[in-house]
Amino acid sequence: MDDSTDLQTQPAAVSLRGIVKSFGTGDTKVTVLRGIDLDIYLGEMLLLVGESGGGKTTLLSAIAGILEIDAGDIDVLGVPLSDLPTGKRTTFRGQTMGFIYQQFNLLPALTAAENVAVPLLIQKISRSEALRRARTMLDRVGLGDRTEFLPKNLSGGQQQRVAIARALVNEPRLLICDEPTAALDGPNGQKIMELLREVGRAPDRCVVIVTHDSRIFHFGDRMANLTDGRIVSIETITREGSA
């Protein structure tokens, strides 16, 4: 299962072709993405690495459909994003994607369980059912005993676990993580990556993780290097003790 050559025999879950994106106009214009081609497959955990300011977040935003691109095609689960009007794209995102950020972006007024329930509430699932599923999910990330805590009463690592539970609660096909360990210390970062591998990685899901933290590179299945607005290399990570 970890052998990526197997994965690549199936059609890509996310397919990027010729993505170009610049910010600003005239003298201040910076071209951040200069023609990105990339395929991401179900079942894999793809690390997107590269130096800071290289455009990783910009690329993630484009995949998520929350940033307009200048040129190129983005195809997610067989749906060309550019074909979807904004409203439909928002719904599509809510149904198929989960997000994990560097700043956990939890709602400070909501308890852990309520935070995790939000994506379900957005899908108009009843509050009691949403909370029930949220508690189950929190249990899976090891926070079964913290469901009624407010974010401010949780440690950084715990808050990121809540964020992971929130990202996974509606069983997304695509999990998008931007520097999920950057706000955490080394050991906590390692734990979060272990959790993402255990709970996040699934046969019918692709996980994209942006990072520039080399200490966590070994958690991925493949690693794509984004430099100067282009994918300069894609390598398959060999894992000791696996397969």
Next chain:
Amino acid sequence: MNYVALKMLFGDRAKYLMLLCGLTFAVMLIVQQGSIFWGLMIWSQSSVSNLNVPIWVTDPGIAQVDEVKPIADTAVDRVRSVPGVEWAVPLYKGLLRARLSNGDYHQITLTGLESSTLIGRPAEVLEGRFEDVLQPDAVVLDQWAVERMGGPNVIKIGTVFELNDKLARVVAIAKTQKSFTNIPVVYTTYERAIRYVPRERRTLSYVLAKAKDGVPVAEVTTRIHEQTGLGAFTAEDFGWKTIGWVLKNTGIGINFGTTILLGFIVGMAIAGQTFYLFTVENLRQFGALKAMGASTFTLARMILLQAFTVGLTGYGVGIGLATVFGFMTARSGGLPFIETWQLLLLVLVALLAICTFSALISIIKLARLEPAIVFR
């Protein structure tokens, strides 16, 4: 998501309280100023409303009730002969100086009522019997006279003072609406009133009248005016005429108008501004919701719910505080405070409008919001 919206609103207690304080302050300011203003207006025409008669007849050039332009004595009979008039009685009204036995002088308004009917008498008497005004030298004071002329120890039933060197004996204290000028009112009969005052060519100040049942008051006033050439006004019109005169000729209109308008603008600006800031500060949270698939419509509903919740709460608390303030000032009698439902409704409408407005601005901002900010 309504649940999430309310939790967001109440969750940050400090921000919520600040928001609530802003709105409460705005509402309180407007209701308080508006009620005092309205109270002053009611006071300014209380010389009309205190007499509680439907039609006032006098010189057509009259500007307001406290201005007296004497008319010929024959006016009473001329008004009586107008078809549709049920009764018409004379009223004397004039400024006089009262000299108390302790040597103090006080300016008073002498009000002379027709003796056989006592039409125009105050509805309520606090002490004594109004009918005793028919006794020799008897007068009735209003409760403000007691206050202005030295208090209940100096002025009480049986107190004797002088009007133009002629004796006046207090037989009753009547309850009236405080007037704007706060000049004490001394009631007596019409016949005795004109004996108190220095001889003048004309002594009749007003003719008070009532229309026959079934005849519209407005029609009778028109007929009186056409047949007698005198000015005839319904009590309501005369009250408004007086209010209009006060607004035009004293600083009250401008001063209070400015205060209320400023209170309104400042209050509403505070309200709108704080709410807008509240959303801006929560922009990241809304961005996260948007990234998780919440539509702009859903976010708009959440913001409107938040705006109306805090708006209505601020409205309730603000009115509550203003009313308590009103009770306290009314008890001390220093300032008039009349809270009308029209004012409350106006403030409610304005508040909801401003809440909707600032919510809309926030919504527009959210609609334009790139959910990509959550990655920053």
